[in-house]
Amino acid sequence: MKRLLLLFVLFFTTVVFAQDTEYSIIVKDIETQLPIENATVVILKTRQNLISNQDGKVTFVLSGGSNVQVSETNYENLTLRWASLKENEFIVYLKSKDNKLDEIVLSKENPQKILQKIVSNSAEKLAASCRLKVYVREFFMLDNKYSYYNDGLVNFQFNVNQKKVNTTLLVEQNRSYGLIEEDVSADLRGYNLNDIMENYVSLKYFDPLLDSKAKKEYDFITKRHPANNDYYVMKISPLDKAKKAVDTFEIIYDPEKKLIIEFSILITPGTIAELVENKQEGAKNITKSMVKVNYKVDNEDYYLLSSNEEVGYDVVLKDKGVKNIQVRNNFITTNFSKEKFTYSESDVFKEKSLFNKKNKILTNYWNISGFTATDEEKTLIEGLEFKM
Numbered sequence: 601m602k603r604l605l606l607l608f609v610l611f612f613t614t615v616v617f618a619q620d621t622e623y624s625i626i627v628k629d630i631e632t633q634l635p636i637e638n639a640t641v642v643i644l645k646t647r648q649n650l651i652s653n654q655d656g657k658v659t660f661v662l663s664g665g666s667n668v669q670v671s672e673t674n675y676e677n678l679t680l681r682w683a684s685l686k687e688n689e690f691i692v693y694l695k696s697k698d699n700k701l702d703e704i705v706l707s708k709e710n711p712q713k714i715l716q717k718i719v720s721n722s723a724e725k726l727a728a729s730c731r732l733k734v735y736v737r738e739f740f741m742l743d744n745k746y747s748y749y750n751d752g753l754v755n756f757q758f759n760v761n762q763k764k765v766n767t768t769l770l771v772e773q774n775r776s777y778g779l780i781e782e783d784v785s786a787d788l789r790g791y792n793l794n795d796i797m798e799n800y801v802s803l804k805y806f807d808p809l810l811d812s813k814a815k816k817e818y819d820f821i822t823k824r825h826p827a828n829n830d831y832y833v834m835k836i837s838p839l840d841k842a843k844k845a846v847d848t849f850e851i852i853y854d855p856e857k858k859l860i861i862e863f864s865i866l867i868t869p870g871t872i873a874e875l876v877e878n879k880q881e882g883a884k885n886i887t888k889s890m891v892k893v894n895y896k897v898d899n900e901d902y903y904l905l906s907s908n909e910e911v912g913y914d915v916v917l918k919d920k921g922v923k924n925i926q927v928r929n930n931f932i933t934t935n936f937s938k939e940k941f942t943y944s945e946s947d948v949f950k951e952k953s954l955f956n957k958k959n960k961i962l963t964n965y966w967n968i969s970g971f972t973a974t975d976e977e978k979t980l981i982e983g984l985e986f987k988m
Contacts, residue, residue: 620661622968623690627656627670630693638894639672639694640905644679649896650970651906651932659972670694673852673862674827697827704823705832711820712809715834715851719806721858722895725902726801727765732756732903733935735969736793736954739980740780741912741926748778749984750954753934753965756797757941765801767794769949775959775966778984792952797931800893800904805865809836809849817845830854831861838871846871847889859902864892881918888912888926898936906971907931932970 627639635656642649645666650658665682675694737751752774756767799805808814818836825831832855838845848871852862867889877885889911896905912926951957966973973981 620663622659622661624657624659624972625650625668625670626689626691627652627658627672628691628693629675630695636672636675636694638906639670639675640894640896642669642671644669647936648934648970649905649932649936650934650972653972653974655974657972657974659967661968668692673825673831704821711822711834712815714822715806715820715836716810718851718853718858718860719803719810722853722860722902723801723803725859726803726895726904727760728758728903728938729760729940730758730903730936730938731941732758732797732933733937734797735930735932735934735965735971737930737966737971738954739928740778741924741928742780743924744926746778746980746984748776748780748955749981750774750776751966752954752957753969754793754949755941756794757943758801765798767797767801768943769794770943770947771949771954771957771960773960773962773965774954774957775961776954776957777981780955793954796909796929797904800907800931803860805863805891806849808845808847814845817842825852830856846875854897857897859897860895861897862892862894864890866890879916879920881916881920883916884913885916885922886912887914887924896933896936901936901938903933903936904931905933930971934970 625641627636627641628634629636635652635654637652637654637656639652639656640649641652641658641660643660643662643666645662645664648660650660652658667682668680668685669677670680670692671677672694675696678692678694680692733753733755735751735753738749739746740748742748753772754774755770755772757770759766759768809818817839819839820834820836822832822834825833831852834849834851834853836849836851838848846867847865848868850864850866851860853860867886872886872888875886891907891909893907894905896903907930909929910926912924914922914924916922949957
């Protein structure tokens with residue numbers, strides 16, 4: 601009897617210690633004490649990537665312990681031993697590099713040619729057979745009121761054929777809350793996930809800049825990164841006399857490896873105000889446009905880390921009124937693998953977006969899948985859930 605009791609105690613203890621525990625980390629600036637958004641937190645035991653939200657917070661589940669690596673372009677990298685973390689919610693402080701080397705980089709080579717080499721090399725490195733596990737979420741606003749939300753934990757299987765990248769989408773879990781009116785145009789009912797991922801990898805966003813006529817539309821300026829000696833920043837802005845150019849680009853890149861680390865594309869409010877409004881029925885007049893994409897260099901591996909896109913339109917209605925539509929979309933790659941995975945054709949998701957998929961909820965994946973919702977976002981999502 602005592603032996604059985606001892607075996608039970610040992611088994612119970614093993615189960616307790618094997619259970620997963622949820623942890624949170626808050627990343628802050630050591631000088632200002634303010635939270636740092638978009639910091640990358642890597643759980644080294646599982647190689648999971650996490651991105652801090654507006655509150656500087658990430659949440660993850662772990663069995664046992666793991667050292668943690670924290671990084672952000674403007675700050676010194678930090679690796680923490682698990683033993684130094686004492687509570688379930690830790691605060692990690694990063695020190696700003698703040699080198700202030702905001703000096704223009706002079707080169708005999710045309711900046712457009714430099715950009716062409718960087719884009720070409722980056723796209724070639726990204727075009728590798730692999731699998732990305734991605735947490736994707738999307739907020740939808742109708743006339744400045746949140747009306748729809750979806751998110752999911754998905755896998756993109758990359759297949760490379762003659763340097764052309766195609767992705768196969770496999771959905772593990774997903775959920776959708778809220779309603780979208782029937783008369784909202786179909787092309788605004790969520791992003792085509794395969795298309796947008798393929799654009800991130802092929803870097804189609806830079807096509808207008810690589811055109812030979814771009815030098816008549818844009819001004820190219822390259823500077824050293826103000827907080828990181830290893831990077832340059834190329835800023836590309838529309839010239840005052842530009843006829844077609846409206847986007848402002850900022851590209852952070854490694855000049856030695858010729859790899860893009862981060863890029864953002866923005867149409868400024870001033871530019872939007874100058875755009876000619878189309879008053880024809882069904883026309884879409886842009887009110888907001890922003891995209892920011894980050895890539896990760898991990899030894900020989902190079903892949904999409906995260907993205908944030910926001911787009912807004914005023915749609916002209918039949919009665920000459922307008923309906924404002926805004927969509928905000930986030931990607932965060934939680935895991936990258938070059939292993940060969942097998943799947944059946946029935947597992948492939950062939951629709952345009954998660955809008956078209958019935959909810960499949962097996963776990964609270966949204967709490968631990970790379971990007972932690974703020975308290976404000978949680979309240980918003982819960983409100984849409986109850987509207988179902």
